[in-house]
Amino acid sequence: MKRREKNAVPRQKLSFAKVMRRDYPLWLFLLPGLIITFIFSYIPLYGVQIAFRDYMPTLGFSGSPWVGLKYFKQFFDSPYFFTTLRNTLIISVYSLIAGFPIPILLALALNAFKHKHYTKVIQTVTYAPNFISVVVMCGMLTLFLSPSSGVVNKIIELFGGEAVNFMAQKEYWRHIYVWSGIWQTMGWNSIIYFAALANVSPDLHEAAIMDGATKLQVIRHIDLPCIMPTAIVLLILSCGSILSVGFEKVFLLQNPLNKSVSEVISTYVYQVGMINANPSYSSAIGLFNSAINAVMLIFVNKIARKGAGISLY
Amino acid sequence: MARILNRNKQKESVQDKIFDVTLFILLTIILIIVAYPLYFVIIASVSDPSAVAGGHVTLFPVGLNFSGYAEVFKNDKVMRGFVNAIFYTFMGTCINLLVTIPTAYAMSRKDFAGKKFVMYFYMVTMFISGGLIPTYLVVKSMGMLDTMWALVVPGALSVYNMIVARTFFESSLPEELFEAARVDGCDHFKFFFKIALPLSKAIIAIMVLYYGIGHWNNYFSALIYMKTETKFPLQLVLRSILVQNEAALSQQVTSQAAQAALQAQRELVELMKYSLIIVSSVPVMILYPFVQKHFVKGVMIGSVKG
Structure with missing residues (x-):
């Protein structure tokens, strides 16, 4: 009141x-x-308690017998704990390090580029892959990388190399996953930086040019600092989801030959819960995952607030 | 003095010229990297199957051939998936709009007393969720498994989209407008239907596109909730053909088939995949020029207030 x-x-x-x-x-x-x-x-949030119970469909969320941390212990003791945690961390840190700067660089380059029509063409083309569904994206990857008829191997053979069965060799898997993701999203992710750059006052540019700054110096000392706040907020947000490597694409690119590098927490949650039909165990793993994400978000936000005075909340 | 200044200027402009040229080359390389795979799918889909398999297709289609498309249209599963996907996308997007637009309108009213509470209610769901299994169990207990409702109801309100729409309403429907209408005897119902909606075509378009493309491209919900094959949306059918490499030809290969015929069959399967990618992307591709403008606008509105 x-x-x-x-x-x-x-x-x-x-x-x-x-x-x-x-x-x-x-x-x-x-x-x-x-x-x-x-x-x-909200009801699923209430249902998370089955991670601490032996879920039985007839007894419901709160009626199933309480087992405490049994399933968490089971996960920490299982060999999958280390593998899935490691794979998840490697994939997401790799995606972050490789994928985070590229949209920024693209936006800076497009902003500095003077031919507006060509800029428009590049934007139209680079946004397009963002609308391709993840299934089609993975289908394209399997087609292009196919050892017998894929265009990538044809190019390798053209230059005298030997055809590589990319999807069957696990050492390529992470690169394929990360770089195809960058290919798909770099244009789209640059929009937000491009918009931030549009707000940079032209007076600053003119003054710098009057003082004899080169174009590179203008980018380095004016454009970059201007989009820094946006970049940091987005960085915090992506750190908050460091353990939530998307299920959809990993699942589609997974095969028995690359599973040792491609099994991540979210696919394991699916495997345990939907295929092995062990809802309580699966929920425990999922809950562990969300808890780490929340801790990461708070932690990185704290660093950003101390270091740069920027905070989400 | 003037000479020094002049020389300085000239040196800089040389540097800037190099910079411009480097930038041009760099951006062109990016353009090619992004565009070529898309272009390749298009030209491969209309080329001769053996030319595609043999790697002879590079810059232009080889031996114009539409047999890949013929295979796609002969495939019952694909056609059924296509029809299902159109239906799910249409129904899903309608439900999304019915839920999202009124919510966003209510949340955009400045002196609405429950605003803060409702916002917290929604923000919580953005940061924590019950996870896969508890959500699945709830959907199951609602009797929605293997029905369209499992695909369209649980995600009926995307908090992110609601915030985008709310931000739009906040700026396009100022409180003064409502106050003025209220003096003339207009309540929230009348104001919403007679004034707010007609003024909001842009945001409705953005929402239709955001949600519509989301539904069209989604395979995850169907993977989890759908069991009957005849109810599968297109993306799930695509998964079995494109990714799991399931035999997709209309006629089956017989064991007595000659080696050459078998090879031709295999090549046709490959070709069909390219055509399938094009066919499945047609709805989005038709919308794209229109989509691009609005999507970008949506990102901008969303970024103002996250």
Whole structure:
């Protein structure tokens, strides 16, 4: 009550009944979303407790027998713990280090480039792969990298090399995963930086050029600092999801030959929960994953706040 | 003095010229890297099967041939998946709009008392979730398994999209407009349907595109929730053909088939995959020029207030 009155100070104070009479349509507008979110987001949150229980479908979320940390211990003791954790970390750190600077560089380059029509063409083309579905993307990869008919191997053979069965050799798997992702998203991810660069005052550029700065110096000393805050916020957000390597693409690129490098936590959660039908164990692994992500987000945010004075919250 | 300045200027402009040329070359390389695979799929899909398999297709289609497309259209699974996907995408996007737009409108009203509470309610779901299995169990207990509802209802409201739409409403429907309408006897219902919606075509277009492409490209929900093959959306069918390499030809290879015929069959399968990629992307490709403008706008609105 008090808070509402404080917020409403500039206008006339309304009684609760009056406010309700005015606002009840808004509550009706909100109702469908609130119900759906409650059922499909909050009830599963309540259901996370099955990670601490032996889930039995007939007994429900809260009726199943309590087993405490049994499934967490089982996961920490299993050989999969180390493998999946390592694979997840390597893939996501690799994606982050390789994928984070590229959109920034692309945006800086496009912004410095003077031919506006050509810029437009490059933007149109580089955004396009973002709309390709992950299934098609992986289909393209298997086609292009096929040892018998793939275009990549034809090029290798053209230069006198030997055809490589990329999908069967695990040492290529991470590179394929990460660089195809960069190919697909670099244009799209550059939009936000491009927009930030559009807000840089032209006065700064003119002043720098008057003082004899080269174009490279303008980028280094004006453009780059201007998009730094945006970059840091996005960096914090990506660190927060460091352990949530997307299931969809890894799952599609996985085969028995590369599983030792491609089994990540999310695919293992699927394997245990949906294929091996062990819901409690699967939930425990998933919960462990989310907990690490939350800790990472808080930790990186703290560093960013200390180091650069930027914080998400 | 003037001469020094002049020389300085000239030296810099040489540097800048080198910079411009380097930039041009670099951007052109990026353009080729991104565009060539897309272009290759297109030219391969209309080339001769053996030319594709033999690696003779490089810059132009070889021996114009539409047998790959013929195979795609003869394939029942693909066609059924296509029809299913159109239906799921249409229904899903309608439900998304029915839930998202009213929510975003309510959240954009400045003096709405419950705003803060509802925002927290939604923000929580952005950062923590129950995870795969608990969500699956809830969907199962609702009796939605193996039905369209499992694909369209649980994700009916994307909090990110709702924030984008809310930010749009906040700037395009100022509180003063509502106050003015209210003086004339307009309540939230009337205002929403008579004034807000007609003024919001741009954001509705953005939402249709965001959600629509999401539904069209999604295979994960179907993988988890759908069991009956005849109900599979296109992406799941694509997965079995493109990624799992399931035999996809309309006629089966018989064991007595000659080696050459077998080879031709294999080549046709490869060719069909290229055609399949094109066919499955047609709906998005038709929209793309339109999509690009609006998508970009959506990213901008979203980035103002995350």
